[in-house]
Amino acid sequence: xxxxxxxxxxxxxxxxxxxxxxxxxxxxxxxxxxxxxxxxxxxxxxxxxxxxxxxxxxxxxxxxxxxxxxxxxxxxxxxxxxxxxxxxxxxxxxxxxxxxxxxxxxxxxxxxxxxxxxxxxxxxxxxxxxxxxxxxxxxxxxxxxxxxxxxxxxxxxxxxxxxxxxxxxxxxxxxxxxxxxxxxxxxxxxxxxxxxxxxxxxxxxxxxxxxxxxxxxxx
Amino acid sequence: xxxxxxxxxxxxxxxxxxxxxxxxxxxxxxxxxxxxxxxxxxxxxxxxxxxxxxxxxxxxxxxxxxxxxxxxxxxxxxxxxxxxxxxxxxxxxxxxxxxxxxxxxxxxxxxxxxxxxxxxxxxxxxxxxxxxxxxxxxxxxxxxxxxxxxxxxxxxxxxxxxxxxxxxxxxxxxxxxxxxxxxxxxxxxxxxxxxxxxxxxxxxxxxxxxxxxxxxxxx
DNA sequence: TAGATTGTTAATCGATTAACAATC
DNA sequence: TAGATTGTTAATCGATTAACAATC
Numbered sequence: 001x002x003x004x005x006x007x008x009x010x011x012x013x014x015x016x017x018x019x020x021x022x023x024x025x026x027x028x029x030x031x032x033x034x035x036x037x038x039x040x041x042x043x044x045x046x047x048x049x050x051x052x053x054x055x056x057x058x059x060x061x062x063x064x065x066x067x068x069x070x071x072x073x074x075x076x077x078x079x080x081x082x083x084x085x086x087x088x089x090x091x092x093x094x095x096x097x098x099x100x101x102x103x104x105x106x107x108x109x110x111x112x113x114x115x116x117x118x119x120x121x122x123x124x125x126x127x128x129x130x131x132x133x134x135x136x137x138x139x140x141x142x143x144x145x146x147x148x149x150x151x152x153x154x155x156x157x158x159x160x161x162x163x164x165x166x167x168x169x170x171x172x173x174x175x176x177x178x179x180x181x182x183x184x185x186x187x188x189x190x191x192x193x194x195x196x197x198x199x200x201x202x203x204x205x206x207x208x209x210x211x212x213x214x215x216x217x218x219x
Numbered sequence: 220x221x222x223x224x225x226x227x228x229x230x231x232x233x234x235x236x237x238x239x240x241x242x243x244x245x246x247x248x249x250x251x252x253x254x255x256x257x258x259x260x261x262x263x264x265x266x267x268x269x270x271x272x273x274x275x276x277x278x279x280x281x282x283x284x285x286x287x288x289x290x291x292x293x294x295x296x297x298x299x300x301x302x303x304x305x306x307x308x309x310x311x312x313x314x315x316x317x318x319x320x321x322x323x324x325x326x327x328x329x330x331x332x333x334x335x336x337x338x339x340x341x342x343x344x345x346x347x348x349x350x351x352x353x354x355x356x357x358x359x360x361x362x363x364x365x366x367x368x369x370x371x372x373x374x375x376x377x378x379x380x381x382x383x384x385x386x387x388x389x390x391x392x393x394x395x396x397x398x399x400x401x402x403x404x405x406x407x408x409x410x411x412x413x414x415x416x417x418x419x420x421x422x423x424x425x426x427x428x429x430x431x432x433x434x435x436x437x438x
Numbered sequence: 439t440a441g442a443t444t445g446t447t448a449a450t451c452g453a454t455t456a457a458c459a460a461t462c
Numbered sequence: 463t464a465g466a467t468t469g470t471t472a473a474t475c476g477a478t479t480a481a482c483a484a485t486c
Contacts, residue, residue: 006426007476007477008419009476009477009478010477011419011422011423012419014418014419014422015412015414015415015418015419016399016412016415018418019397019415033442033443033444034443034444035442035443044478044479044480045443045479046478046479046480046481047477047478047479049443049444049445049446050445050446050477050478050479052444052445053444053445053446057444057445059443059444059445060443060444060485060486061442061443061444061445061484061485061486062441062442062443062444062485062486063442063443063444063486064442064443064444065444077422078418078421078422079418079421079422079424079425080418080421082421082425084421084424092316093312093315093316093319093320094313094316094320096312096316097311097312097313097315097316098413100312101312101313101413103397103414104414104417107414107417107418107421108421109417109421147424148420148424171424172420172423172424174416174417174420178238178322180235186427188420188423188424190416190417190419190420190423192411192413192416193234193235194317194320194411195234195322195323195326196234196235196238197393197409197411198323198326198328198393198409199233199234199237199297199298199299199326200227200230200231200233200234200409201367201391201393201407201409202297202298202299202301202303202326202327202328203230203233203296203297203298204230204391204407204409205298205303205366205367205390205391205407206298206301207225208405226452226453228452228453228454229453252466252467252468253467253468254466254467263454263455263456264455264467265454265455265456265457266453266454266455268467268468268469268470269453269454269455269469269470271468271469272468272469272470276468276469278467278468278469279461279462279467279468280460280461280462280466280467280468280469281461281462281465281466281467281468282462282466282467282468283466283467283468284468
């Protein structure tokens with residue numbers, strides 16, 4: 001069942017669908033039409049149907065979509081039915097905050113380790129994990145089946161660290177460092193450049209202009 | 220000098236230009252052509268010229284762009300020549316991490332206050348600011364010329380808090396709560412939905428597909 | 439069955455890229 | 463001046479929206 005390439009524009013909208021469907025499910029809603037979901041999410045019904053159809057027919061003519069089924073299917077598409085082991089590199093405020101964020105666990109993202117080059121932070125507990133020295137990172141990645149590395153270190157260190165991670169088999173980097181990483185084809189990078197996001201906000205304040213309803217989901 | 224509306228696609232790229240130009244400036248580079256910048260940033264030279272031209276001619280035929288001048292101009296466009304006072308609502312791990320992030324100050328974003336409804340957190344120091352009780356938020360916003368509120372509270376509280384902020388004159392919300400806010404026209408919202416970002420990464424791991432080179436900046 | 443609503447094709451819109459004349 | 467490179471128009475590409483036939 002080879003699927004055709006889905007555009008990142010569509011992928012970027014999936015988590016938001018997933019969130020709304022989860023809420024509907026929790027409210028006990030059984031079915032929903034693209035029309036009604038459109039009203040809720042403030043996107044066109046047409047876009048909703050187009051988006052879902054990228055992955056095959058989830059709906060039924062005359063009925064709409066079954067909320068729970070659709071929720072589960074989108075979860076599978078997003079890979080949330082699998083476990084992903086992740087480590088955090090950089091045990092500063094942000095790194096520790098992310099380590100303490102329990103909701104990731106619910107989605108299958110399991111916090112396995114955290115590393116820092118500052119000896120004063122080594123040994124500190126983040127949830128039930130102790131901060132380890134940077135020297136141990138490479139071995140840890142190799143030996144513990146780590147899929148994702150969360151980079152919360154200053155930009156100066158980010159490029160060489162990313163390189164080491166790649167060499168040791170990491171599959172994806174969630175990059176909070178304020179620098180663009182250059183990784184080989186096949187390694188995924190998702191950037192969260194917080195200051196970029198803040199600057200966009202700053203621009204929009206100045207202009208008082210109304211940006212598109214929902215322009216990002218992460219970033 | 221009324222300018223025409225600039226698309227959010229362009230605005231979203233400005234912080235990245237700003238970052239690269241800042242680095243070039245620090246390296247002592249005086250001028251750069253769209254061609255060279257294109258090689259560096261991996262976007263087309265055509266897009267670079269189109270983007271800059273939205274704001275008037277920053278370059279010179281046969282010469283290129285003056286790095287420092289362009290850097291400053293983009294800074295002004297982004298509103299970084301002004302001060303923005305911000306507060307943080309929610310003194311959990313993420314809120315404290317953002318309060319401690321010194322780089323925002325450099326760009327004119329000044330940390331003025333932090334609030335939490337948990338009495339155990341009230342009084343705790345974040346940098347040189349003490350956590351205040353939620354009850355004081357509204358008055359504080361009114362009396363201290365606060366432009367931006369950073370929302371780092373659970374999604375359940377986010378909607379009513381956003382409402383209060385708007386009522387008391389906030390101009391923009393940087394929303395880390397996992398919910399969509401519905402604010403009046405003219406109030407800016409920039410969402411940073413971290414788990415959405417992580418889900419995108421998860422999708423891309425599964426497919427092993429190469430997403431567009433740089434698809435976000437903050438988000 | 440008739441009504442509702444999808445799946446899907448066609449039309450539109452906007453963003454990106456290419457091309458080149460203007461000009462430093 | 464000649465060469466380089468912008469500013470800008472035109473062409474292309476992709477994403478969104480509209481329309482409607484298929485079908486539950």
